[in-house]
Amino acid sequence: MNYQNDLAFARRQDEQDSLKNFRSRFLIPQHNGEDAVYLCGNSLGLQPVSAQQYLADQLNTWKNLAVEGWFQGDDPWLDYHKSITGSIAGLVGAQENEVTIMNSLTVNLHLLMVSFYKPDNKRFKILMEGGAFPSDQYAMESQVRFHGLDPKDTIIEIFPRDGEVTLRTEDILKTIDENKEELALVLFGGINYYTGQFFDLKAITDATHAAGAYAGFDLAHAAGNVPLQLHDWGADFACWCSYKYMNSGPGGISGIFVHEKHFADKELNRFAGWWGYRRDKQFLMAPGFDPEVGAAGWQISTSPIPLLALFKASMAIFDDAGGLDTLRQKSIHLTGYLEFLIQGINKEQGEVIYKIITPADPVARGCQLSVVCKRNAKAIFNYLAQNGVIGDWREPDVIRLSPVPLYNTFEDVYQAARLMADALKAV
Ligand SMILES: Cc1ncc(COP(=O)(O)O)c(C=O)c1O
C-alpha cells in the first residue's frame, strides 16, 4: 500500500474501512474529554459496550432462578461455555470439540504439562524460546523440578544470533533436530510478548513431531490477533488468555486446545475434577473419573459464569466481524502504517531513534510493533502517555504499540506517530 504521512490520508482510510462501525461497539478510554489513542490490546483489550448487558443478564438469572440457573432459562449455565467455544475454535483454527475455556493461562499451562510433559530417562528436555514471558519460564522450571529434574539440564532456551533480535526459523528447527534423542516437549509462544515475533508454528510442529516430541503453544499474544490453524498443523495442545486481543476483561477466562488425536489416549495424565466428567452422567456422582470426550474433559471446576458472560459479549462482535480474515487484512495495513510513519520519523532525524525490533514481514508479526527508543526512552514513553497515547513499556527501553483492527483507526496510528515525532522535540 502507498501510505502517506498525512491526516487526510489516514481519515480517508478510515472512511473506506469496512470494519469502521465496530469501533463504536467498544468503550474507548478518555483523555482530556476525547478518545485516547489506545494501542494496548496486546495487554488488555477494550470493553465491549454490550459487556454490561451480558453480565447483567446473568446477574438477573442468578436473581430470578438462583440455583436453577444451571439447568433453566434461555442459556442454562451448565452448558453456557458451549455457546462460545465454536467462535473461539474458529479463531484458533480448531474443531469445536478441541477447545474449551477454563481457569487462567498459567494455570492451564501447568495442567496441560501434566498431560504432555512426562519425562523419562530418555526423553526429558523442554525447548522454548529464550525471553519467553516470565510466567511461562516459572511454570516450566517448577514443572521440571516437580519431576525431580534440574531446569539447567532440562530446559533449552533458543536465543537470537549475536547482533539479531528475533529468532530464525532455521535455527529453531536445527535446535529441535539436534536434541531429538532427548526432547520431550517443545513449548513455544505463538507471538513473543517482547519482540512481537510471530513464529512459524507449523514448521515448529512438524520438526517437533519428526523429533518424536509433543508440540504445545502459549498463544496469549496470538489468539484473536493472527490466523491460526491448530488442528491442521497437528499441534498437540495450546492455551491462551482471552483478555488481550479477545477482549474478555481483566483476568478473563483462558482457552485451551487439545488435538483430537489425543482424546482416546488413556496414557495421558490429567488432573481431574467433576466439571470435566462426561456431562450425561455428571450428576450421578459416581466414583471413578470418566471424562467428557474432547477438550472439555480437561475442565476441573465449575465455570465462572460472569467471566464467560463477558467473553461471550466479545465473541459476538468477532462473529459479526466475520472472523479473523477481514480483521487480519486491516491489521496488516494498520500496523504497516505505523511502521511507515515511524520509519519516516527516523528518516527525518537522519538516524534510527525508534528502532522497530518486530519483524518487518507481516507473516512474522501480528498487531504489535515493539520499538526500542535510542534516546530518552522513558521520558518519551511518559510524554506519549501524558498526551493520551496508551501503549506499554517493557524494561529496559521498549515501547509496545498494538493497533487493533476491531477498534483502532488509521487516525489513531497517525496521532500516535505524530506525538512520537513531537516527543523528540519536547523531551
Ligand atoms: C505469553 C504469556 N504467558 C503468560 C501470561 C500470564 O498469564 P496469566 O497471568 O493470565 O496466567 C501472559 C500475560 O500476562 C503472557 O503474555
Ligand SMILES: Nc1ccccc1C(=O)C[C@H](N)C(=O)O
Ligand atoms: N495480565 C496482566 C496483568 C497486569 C499487567 C499486565 C498483564 C499482562 O497481561 C501483560 C502481558 N502478558 C505482557 O505481554 O506483558
